[in-house]
Amino acid sequence: MSNLKEEYDKIIEQRKKILEEMKPLGENEIVKRYMELTEQNESLFNQQLSLYKELKMEKYASCDHILVYSQIDYDRYEGRTYKSCGCIKCGLDNSVLNGDREWLSGSRQIMYDYLRKNRIYNKGIASEVLCDLDLAQAIYSKIKQAHPDIDDETARKYFEIALDDIRNIKVSDDRKASRAKRLSLKDNFKRWNSGDVCSN
Numbered sequence: 770m771s772n773l774k775e776e777y778d779k780i781i782e783q784r785k786k787i788l789e790e791m792k793p794l795g796e797n798e799i800v801k802r803y804m805e806l807t808e809q810n811e812s813l814f815n816q817q818l819s820l821y822k823e824l825k826m827e828k829y830a831s832c833d834h835i836l837v838y839s840q841i842d843y844d845r846y847e848g849r850t851y852k853s854c855g856c857i858k859c860g861l862d863n864s865v866l867n868g869d870r871e872w873l874s875g876s877r878q879i880m881y882d883y884l885r886k887n888r889i890y891n892k893g894i895a896s897e898v899l900c901d902l903d904l905a906q907a908i909y910s911k912i913k914q915a916h917p918d919i920d921d922e923t924a925r926k927y928f929e930i931a932l933d934d935i936r937n938i939k940v941s942d943d944r945k946a947s948r949a950k951r952l953s954l955k956d957n958f959k960r961w962n963s964g965d966v967c968s969n
């Protein structure tokens with residue numbers, strides 16, 4: 770206990786010294802300008818974040834989704850299967866609802882908030898395909914690059930054909946790595962098959 774108290778007092782002493790040293794610096798014009806700019810930068814950053822959130826929400830709301838099954842979970846205790854859907858166009862993925870919001874990254878928290886209010890099934894086409902969503906989005910963006918004016922139904926067909934080819938044509942691990950690169954996926958991408966999105 771006394772050790773803790775000693776340490777506590779030492780820290781107070783150290784901070785006092787630091788604050789004393791900081792005081793004259795705060796009067797310096799260059800330092801003042803630096804503080805001003807830091808403040809402006811923080812305020813702009815906050816505006817940027819909130820606009821980013823609005824932009825994402827708008828993108829999700831205006832997308833006519835093409836959905837695939839992005840994750841299949843089997844609950845042993847309930848004996849039930851839960852299917853999550855994701856959109857190969859905008860990336861909206863309702864598997865984010867399976868866990869705690871606070872464990873998600875910032876952009877997945879935006880999806881979470883959007884999906885709490887809006888259902889993913891409301892608009893668009895549902896494909897029965899099971900596919901990792903990063904892979905599905907990568908294939909879709911290649912199709913869109915080659916055919917910018919493609920309609921959704923045709924895009925869905927092309928997507929399913931491209932995915933079938935990927936899954937049915939046996940290639941070496943090296944070729945898989947270069948294929949991942951071509952699709953702008955990570956070199957070590959492994960989730961090529963439908964079984965890869967199933968929890969069991």
Ligand SMILES: [Zn+2]
Nearest residue numbers: 832834856859
């Ligand atoms: Zn979408």
